[in-house]
Amino acid sequence: MATIKVGVPSEGDTLDSPVADRFGRAPKFIVVEVDTDTGEIVSYQAVDNPGYTAGSGAGVKAAQKLGELGVKVYAGPTPGPNAYAALNYLGIKVVTVTGVSVREAVKAALKELGS
Amino acid sequence: MVEQVEIVVASGKGGVGKSTLTSVLAVELAKRGVKLVAADADAEAPNLSITLGVREWDSVEPYYEGRIAYIREDLCTQCGICKEVCPLDAVEVVDEKHVINQWICEGCLTCSLACPEKAIRFIFRVEAGSIMVKRETGYGFPLVSSTIRPGRPNSGKLVTEVKNKAKTLLAGVGFILVDAAAGIGCQVISSLTGAKIAVLVAEPTPASLSDLKRIHLLTRHFMVAPALVVNKYDINPEGLEDILDYAGREDIPVLGMIPYDDTVPKAASTGKPLNIAYPESPAAKAMVEVAEKVAEEILVDWRKWYSRYRPKRPAPYIPRIK
Numbered sequence: 001m002a003t004i005k006v007g008v009p010s011e012g013d014t015l016d017s018p019v020a021d022r023f024g025r026a027p028k029f030i031v032v033e034v035d036t037d038t039g040e041i042v043s044y045q046a047v048d049n050p051g052y053t054a055g056s057g058a059g060v061k062a063a064q065k066l067g068e069l070g071v072k073v074y075a076g077p078t079p080g081p082n083a084y085a086a087l088n089y090l091g092i093k094v095v096t097v098t099g100v101s102v103r104e105a106v107k108a109a110l111k112e113l114g115s
Numbered sequence: 116m117v118e119q120v121e122i123v124v125a126s127g128k129g130g131v132g133k134s135t136l137t138s139v140l141a142v143e144l145a146k147r148g149v150k151l152v153a154a155d156a157d158a159e160a161p162n163l164s165i166t167l168g169v170r171e172w173d174s175v176e177p178y179y180e181g182r183i184a185y186i187r188e189d190l191c192t193q194c195g196i197c198k199e200v201c202p203l204d205a206v207e208v209v210d211e212k213h214v215i216n217q218w219i220c221e222g223c224l225t226c227s228l229a230c231p232e233k234a235i236r237f238i239f240r241v242e243a244g245s246i247m248v249k250r251e252t253g254y255g256f257p258l259v260s261s262t263i264r265p266g267r268p269n270s271g272k273l274v275t276e277v278k279n280k281a282k283t284l285l286a287g288v289g290f291i292l293v294d295a296a297a298g299i300g301c302q303v304i305s306s307l308t309g310a311k312i313a314v315l316v317a318e319p320t321p322a323s324l325s326d327l328k329r330i331h332l333l334t335r336h337f338m339v340a341p342a343l344v345v346n347k348y349d350i351n352p353e354g355l356e357d358i359l360d361y362a363g364r365e366d367i368p369v370l371g372m373i374p375y376d377d378t379v380p381k382a383a384s385t386g387k388p389l390n391i392a393y394p395e396s397p398a399a400k401a402m403v404e405v406a407e408k409v410a411e412e413i414l415v416d417w418r419k420w421y422s423r424y425r426p427k428r429p430a431p432y433i434p435r436i437k
Contacts, residue, residue, distance in 0.1 A: 021121075021309030025275045055181050055270050056301070078337050080304050084433045096338060096429050 002036045006109055007071035007092070008102045009062075013046040015103040023079035024051040024059030030102045031069050039110050041103070059083025066092060075109035119282050120417055121291045121310040122409075123339070127326025129160075129297030131318045132346040135379055136402060137294040138166040138388040140314075143406030145255035149414060150289035153256055154281040156274045156306045157296035158244055158263040168386035169258055172247040178261065178276065180243035181268050182222035184215050190234035197226035197235065218266045243267035246276055248284065254388070257284045271305025278309070290414065299329050304337075311421050312413060313339045314370065318347045319354030324361060331365065336432045340424035341367050342413070344405055348372035368424060371405035373398050 009026030010017045020026035032044040050065055051058035059079055063086035066074060074087055075095045087094055095109040124137045134155075141153045155163035164170075184205075186197070193213055198206040205219035206226065215226075227235035244263035252258050259281045263269045281291045295306040307313065313334045317327040327343075334341045343362050348355050355372075362369055376398030382389040390399045413420045 022275070022305075023308070025272065025305075053272070055268055055272055058271065077309060078429065078431060080308060081336065081432050081434055084431050085435070088433060094431075 001042075003033045003042055004036050004073060005069065005071045006032045006034060006073045006075055006106045007066040007069065008032065008074075008105045009049065009076045010046070010102050015041070015044055015106075016101050019076050019098060019100055019102060019105045021077055021098065023074075023077055024062050024083050025049075025054075026062070026076070027052050029062070029066065029069075031066075031071060032102070032106050034106065034110065039107075041106065044102075057082075060086045063087045063090060063092070066090070073109050073113065075105040118288050119285055119291060120289075120312070121278070121293055122312045122314065122413075123156075123293040123295050123306050123310045124314045124316060125295040125303060125306065125330050125334075126297065126316040126323070127299060127328075127330035128317070128323045131316045131323055132373070132379070133297075133316050134162040134166045134294050135383070135389055136314070136316055136344060136346070136373075136405070137163060137292060139390045139399070139402040140406050140409060141167075141252075141256055141292050142254045142388050142390060143403055144290070144292070144410055144414070147406075147410045149410060150285070151256050152281040152285045152289070152291050153252070153258045154277050154291055154293045155258070155260040156277055156293050156302060158261040158269050158273050158277075158302070159296065161260050161262055163294045164247075164249070164258060164260050165386065166383060166388055167252050167254070167258060168388075169249045169252055169260075170386075171249075172260075173250045174248045176246045176248075177242045178244040178246050178263075178273055179240040180270065180272060181241050182237045182239050183217045183220045183241050184222060184224075184226055184235050184237055185217070186213055186215055187234045187236055188212065190232050192232055192234075194231065196229050196231065200225050200229040221268060241267070244269075244273065246273075246280060248280065250284070254391075257281075259284065269302060271301045274302050274305035278306075297326075299326075299333055303330070304333065307333055307337045307339055310337070310339050311417060311425075313341045314344060314409070315341050315367070316344050316346055317358055319345065319351040319358055321354065321357075324354070324358050327358065327361065331367070332432055335426045335430040338426055338429060340421045342370045342424065343367045344370050345372045347375040350375050366424070370408050371401055373401040373405075 051062035
């Protein structure tokens with residue numbers, strides 16, 4: 001089974017938590033593993049965002065964390081300029097989604113990637 | 116999901132009237148029954164409390180940020196390597212002893228990595244500023260503000276904490292009206308991220324137009340719907356034309372044009388918002404009209420406004436990394 005990891009900044013720990021309204025200083029990331037054939041969620045984990053309390057370079061620290069976790073797709077609010085560059089550098093695809101739950105953000109990202 | 120919508124007043128250029136407009140907007144919107152919290156996101160030059168006449172705070176909390184190096188005299192051999200490597204020249208020799216100037220040190224760790232004696236230690240949780248709260252400004256809404264100490268790093272972290280505090284005070288559905296700092300740096304980026312609507316203030320000068328273009332680039336990056344207010348519109352007809360041309364080309368709606376008016380600095384001296392101090396002045400009337408437009412055209416159905424004026428496709432500004 002082929003899977004892909006989607007990283008979503010979140011206010012909470014679960015798939016039903018709201019997507020955070022910022023990237024670099026979001027409290028958490030939910031890393032969601034999705035079956036690439038069926039689009040079903042296989043597993044997920046909540047991870048502390050090192051950018052949350054960072055004085056400077058918060059967005060880049062957050063991007064680095066997603067890279068370490070093997071995330072290939074980011075779904076959430078637009079990251080700042082430096083963070084965006086870092087995500088590009090890491091080969092992480094950015095999909096802008098706001099105002100929904102983590103679960104819905106993952107769905108929206110997969111839909112956008114599929115189209 | 117609890118909906119808290121951020122509206123940011125920004126300009127790029129400083130001194131164009133952000134805080135004056137923000138205070139009038141906040142007072143007028145609250146008067147019209149809009150539930151809001153005002154937030155001053157300019158910790159280097161926080162002025163919103165001054166234009167609102169807030170002199171005392173209900174709470175003042177310390178803001179911690181960064182670290183500062185110091186040298187343990189008992190371990191130091193005065194070899195001077197720290198002085199050579201410090202990128203900020205923060206290491207000084209006083210009475211033949213190496214010491215770190217704590218006003219210059221930014222806690223980058225370079226000296227501690229280079230020191231052969233491991234004599235460099237750090238003070239963490241440096242008090243870099245404060246976050247202040249006024250639960251009732253007297254105009255029907257709370258105010259969150261902040262200050263940063265001279266020389267301490269003013270990061271987006273402080274703005275994030277100010278906005279989070281405002282969200283807590285709002286306690287549920289409502290609006291957060293953010294008075295952004297000048298410029299397009301970290302603090303302004305932090306003000307814009309997560310926002311839905313930006314009220315951009317410009318005056319008809321080449322410098323203001325140049326800075327308007329730079330702040331507009333950031334609103335496009337963050338998918339924020341921009342709207343324009345031209346302040347002191349009558350001081351330079353050619354400059355006004357340039358600004359309105361730009362707004363037209365870029366599909367930025369114009370919310371209003373404020374005439375040059377000497378009641379503005381006078382109101383600031385009284386410690387009252389312009390619309391309270393000089394309600395009949397031309398500038399006050401024009402700003403109240405802007406507030407009416409914000410209430411009736413934007414906030415009444417902000418989603419509709421947002422989907423009409425937000426960037427149609429993501430237009431991220433991405434710096435190149437080699």
